[in-house]
Amino acid sequence: MFEMPVIDRQKCDGCGLCISVCHCNILVLVDNVITVVPKQGCMTCKRWCSKCEDVCPNAALSWPFEVVIE
């Protein structure tokens, strides 16, 4: 299963804040837009710390699923 943050390229302004908080160092800027570059042999963001989503001022990062509490 391939689980990584989902990027809304239209919202990203290239501020780089998410890069500075990412434990896994899988976020890079390409043409001033954040891009996920999985490390070799690591296909999943294992930490799921959500810091990238929390720190983004433009809500450009989200997760490919939602947790539903019933």
Ligand code: SF4
């Ligand atoms: S959830 Fe954490 S480890 Fe995963 S991409 Fe975001 S900042 Fe990086």
Ligand code: SF4
């Ligand atoms: S924090 Fe948000 S706006 Fe800034 S580079 Fe990351 S995704 Fe783009």
